Structure formats: structure tokens, C-alpha cells
Amino acid sequence: MFGLSTRKQHREHAHRWNEALRTRQKELKTSVGVHDCKNEPAAPPCGSKEAQHPGSFCPFTTLMADSTPSFKAADLVIQLSPSSKTKPDVLDFGTVFTDHMLTIEWSVTEGWQAPLIKPFGNLSLHPACSSLHYGIQLFEGLKAYRGDDNRLCLFRPMLNMNRMANSAKRACLPAFDQSELLECIRQLVEIDQDWVPYSGSASLYIRPTFISTEPSLGVKKPTRALLYVILSPAGSYFNNESEAISLWANPKYTRAWKGGTGDCKMGGNYGCALFAQYEAVDYGCQQVLWLYGEDQQITEAGTMNIFLHWINEDGEEELATPPLDGIILPGITRQSILELTRKWGEFKVTERYLTMDQLCSALKQQRVKEMFGSGTACMICPIGHIMYQGENLHIPRQDKNSQLTSQIAKELTDIQYGRTSSDWTYLV
Template sequence: MIKRFNFQVHSFISQQHPRLWRISCSEGEKLYTTTMAGSCTGSFKAADLVIQLSSSPKIKPDVVDFGTVFTDHMLTVEWNANEGWQAPLIRAFRNLSLHPACSALHYGVQLFEGLMVYRGDDNRLRLFRPILNMNRMANSAERACLPAFDQSELLECIRRLIDIDQDWVPHSDSASLYIRPTFISTEPSLGVKKPTSALLYVILCQAGSYFNTEMRVLSLWADPKYTRAWKGGTGDCKMGGNYGGTLFAQYEAASYGCQQVLWLYGEDHQITEAGTMNIFLHWINDDGDEELATPPLDGIILPGITRQSILDLTKKWDEFKVSERYLTMGQLYSALKQQRLKEMFGSGTACSICPVGSIVYQGTNLQLPYQEKHSLSSRITTELADIQHGRSPSDWTYLV
């Protein structure tokens, strides 16, 4: 059944984000997204879900590389301007059939999300803060001019899909099942315009290690000649173009012996993201205070779910300063030189938390400090994993 709550709207969170409201409900205070005109109407309904089980289930292999082995079923929901949303359908995993002029292929009118389902020590399955993923997906859809939908209805459809393919969720702390909701324009005509048809679908895949490396820390290449996102763009949305456009720089980073790109922005070489991750610095700042800092959400930073969870968790500890503020390579270099840098790490859904061990910048290989057993990142990793696997009770988890 869909969870339903009595919501009470309190206020806008900010004038910069007028679609985000702070709302209280029986689960506590949460973020909830509405359309500009109010709550979403005309959405598909989970109650109308049609299920067609596969007649030939696959043999489940051992956990493999991230994103290469998919489960037996997928969720699809079609939309068109004349009839609106159609009934959601769970069916056997299969290829899609698209018109050659589909604007998702020609103009990148598409977006996606990423979240995990974890098998707990009690064998129950848990999603981690999925409401935040649904809200972010709705915001990305509005930016892409794709139709609105009810996030709670989509979440319930996803829950049903996971329930059907639950045997694919690994019995492991080091592996999980990755969920990839995807939303594409299926507009069958050339021309850059608002789509008249679209497809929302969800696929599941086994998720082992995201980075194909035995190293415990990442090496980054920082060069300001490439930019991941810019003010007024779509860097704060989870759209495919934000990622496909990074491949060239990624391969250049590899030629310098680095695994990922540290994306810089502006003349002062602001630190923004690392590969597909949000970035954090744990240091003693210029004022002499111990601080955990990450770049602010100013339009070029993706509002990561793990990022937000790290901020919420460490602020609750109240042991050091936690800030969202601009960070530059000059500040990082000074802190490293003066031995004020404790650690630098990236965060994301697929990778969780990844410490950074070195950065190639302006011809210099900067070696960053890292203590595997006593670092802040290892402490955060443990606490988040305990929540995700049900060892620590939390209203951040959603039982399947």
C-alpha cells in the first residue's frame, strides 16, 4: 500500500528555490516538491499497476561490476499530451523501441535518478531516503520540460518492482541492488520543442564496487580548461548530458595516471565535484577551526543524497563546524602546505564515500593525507551503512 500522511505546509525554504517547501508529517520534517501551480494532478497511479511476470527468469550470477547485470523485470509508464499518463506496467526486462527522430536521442531531452536497495542483517530490504530522489527527479523533469508526476505513486511502483525481483538483492554489506529510474522524451519528430510523448522507466542492476580499482583512495586530475557545469545550466539536475560530456576529460585524466577528474570552475579555480561525486574537505580552516566543508548548491552542484546525509549527520554530532561554502585550489594547496588538511573525500550513491589520495594540478602531484581506520570518512561510512542495513534505527530508511 502507498503510505499516506497528513501534510502541513509551513513555509518556503528559500526564495531561490520556491518549489521546495518544508512540510511536517507523521514521519517527521521532510522536503517535498510541488509544481508551481500546486500538487501534481493527472499522474499515473500505483493502484493501476499491471504486472506481467517473466516466463524465463535469469540465472543470478555472483555480484559483478557495477551496472552490467540487470534483473528479470522493469517498470514502464508511458505519457502523451492527448491522453496523459497511461497505467504503469511491470514486465520482463527488454530492449526499448524508439522512433529514429526521438528527441531524447537528438537533443538529450532526458534525465535519470540513482538509488540503492539494501538487504539488512534482519533480511529486510530498505531504501535510503528515497523521497529526496523522487523530489530531485521531479525538479529535473520540470527543467527538461517533461510532464509532472506524483512522486509517492512512482515510489510505490518502484517498491512493487523491488518486491518482485527481491531475490536479486545481495546478502552482503559490500554489495546492493542499484535502482535507475529514467525519464526520456519520445517525441517522434525533429525540432527542439516541448515533448508531446514521453516514457518513464525503471531498471535494476546488481551493484558491486563502482570504481574498478584495488586502491583504497582515488587519484584526481584538476585542470580548469574543462568545465562540468556553469551558472544557469543544468549542473544541479541529473541529466545524461552532464555525464556524457565528461568522457573526453576523463580519458585525459587517465593519461596523467589519474582515475577521475576534479572539476574546477571560474578564474579562482573553485573546487566543485570529483568525477560523478560531491566533494568534501575536512581541515583546520583559515580561522583555526576544525571544519567539514563542501561547495554550496548554487546551480552547478548536484544536490546529492549522500551529500545531504553527510551534512545532516555531522551537524547532528555538533563536534566541529560544518559548512557549505566555496572552496578553491589555492585554499586547498595552502592547507596542505601548512598541514591543516585532514582529509578530502567524495560522496555519491553508487560509490558511497571515496577518500582522495592525490591530485595532479598545474604540473604538481599533490599527496593528500588519509588514515584508513581513524578518518572522518570511515566513521561516516560506518554510520551510514548501519542506517542503510537496519543496524541503527532511522527514519531515513523506507522498508520495501
């Protein structure tokens, strides 16, 4: 009886949801001239190559985009805080927040509300909120940098907006205009610009978050949602980013799997990794090296994409990283490293599968030059040791003047802090 009742509730919910959506469509056609979709090209199947490509669409997202126009930055309402908080001398990652936040509410009946910048404060959520019960939520991470010329800039922020939109599709959250969100974020950073550190090794971390605020139980498409952005001044993610970190590799834990959400930035992907992370700490390691499949493919390191600089099986100098096959997060720093090193043309740059057997063999044959992780929070992080099958594998590092990690880090930070002109920077 419970199963029948649940299915009936879901059918009733879907009926109410669709009725509200049709009513909203009729209102929009008469009020703002939204065009009829019947002559539009058909959406590709959700499993097709077109639907999986970043920036593509699935039927639900297309419906949302047509029926509920995005919020507009031009409608942004600003409520300034009457006073500014004291800024800390020491920056512990993610523990201190700026004076203001951005919130944008959505409902299936009213669509997107006007964006609001207001004093930083707590959220009020219904106890049955489905983001709390079923994990219908996602987030992003990017940074604002203060350049040597005192100008503020973001690093390739449209890639973050695109990734967030793709994660929203997967979570059945409503579509939004990526450029409009970026402009709202730009204005938030501009208002709190005094919080951007005057430092070449620190930045202002930007955390866009998108949650369902559906106030009822039951696994279903949300009828309400909240997109919000908070800011936090940040120093180094690790205590000393020049020091190589240690990884614990054990195939008994899996971070992501084919057909799952490993390529989306959803909170559940990170919460589920905590147990393995603390087991890694028990073994004296700082992060987990995530493996996948019977051949123990190397996928990610902690919250980082991973790169191997080596002499491959064919005797070629190569920089290799696992491909985006659905279980790897498409990192912005990862993409930038690939584009940057391919532009150099100094060695082979490949997206390919790497296994622990291949790595162990290369280490024995002294073909490994160095190994590192990449991500927005940590930027570039060298790897020094991997604990695997009871053995501590030493990962070599090149002379400081020839380290690839140092070269990449310098080129990227020069762009981020405005020392090198690039179309990857976005001025605030």
C-alpha cells in the same frame, strides 16, 4: 527561409500542443472533477527563490500537474517473466539486469497510462525521438539493501523522487506524483527481491529514467514521454573502495556553469564529461576534479560531491563542501553526511566555496586532515592524490581509527543495512 520556416513550425507545434492540452483539461473537468485554476495562488516567477527551491513549481509544471493527473500505483499491471535469468557470481557495475522492468507512458492527449511491470527487454523508439537528438532525458540512482535481518530497504528514496521531479521540470517533461512512483518502484524491487545481494558490501542499484519519446524533429516540448525503471545488482563502484583515488584538476574543462543544468541529473551532464575523464586517465588519474571560474573553485570530483576535512583559516576544525549554487548536484549522500555530522556536533560543518589556492595553501601548512567524495554509486571514497599544474599533491589520511571517512561510512552503512534504526530507511 530556413529560420522563418522553423519558427513557423514551432508556432504551429505550440498551437497544436496547447489545443490538445485545453481539450484534455475540459475532458478531465467533466470526467474526474478537476478544479478550475483561476482561484489558485499565482505561481512564483521561474527565477525566484520560491521557484528554485526543491519542491516548488514553475507555471509549466503546475499546468501539467493540474491538467494531467499522475499515474497511480493502484493501477499497476504486472506481467511476470516465465523464467528467471542466471545470477552472476561477479558483479560488474551496471552490466547485469534483473528479470523485470517498470514502464509508464505519457502523452499530451491521453495523459499518464497505467504503470506496467513486465519482463526486462529492449525499448522501441522512433528514429526521430527527441531524447536521442536533443537530450531531453534524465535519470536517477538509488539502491535497495538486504539487511542483516534479511529485510529489504531503500535509503531516503523520497529525496531521489524529489530530485527527479525537479530535473523533469527543467527538461519540460510532465509532472508526476513522487509517492506513486516510489510505490511502483517498491513493488518492482519486491518482485525481483531475489536479485538483492546477500552481502554487506553489495546492493541492488535502481535506475529510474525519464525520456522524451516525441517522434518528430525540432527543439520543442515533448508530446510523448516514457518513464521507466531498471534494476542491476551492484558490487563496489571502484575496484577497491578502501583505496584512495587520484584526481586530475585542470581549469580548461568545465562540468557545469551558472544558469545551466549542473544541479539536475541529466544524461548530457555526464556524456560531456567523458573527454576530460579520459584525459585524466592519460595523466594516471582515476577521476576529474572539476574547477569553476577564474578563482578555480572546487566543485565536484568525477560523479561525486566533494568534502574537505581540515583546519580552516581561522584555526577551526571544519568539514566543508561546496554550496548548492546551481552548478552542484544536490547529492542524497551529500545531504546525509551534512545532517549526520552536524548532529554529532564535534566540529564545524560548512557549505562554502573552496578554491585550489586555499587547498594548496592548506596542504603546505599541513592543515588538511583528509578529503573524500560521496555519491550513491561509490558511497564514500577517500582521495589520495590530486594532479594540478604538473604537481602531484598528496592528500593526507588520518589513522584508520580516527578517519572521518571511516566513521561516516560506518554510520551510513549501518543505517542502509538495517543495523541502526533510522527514519532514513524505507522498507520494501
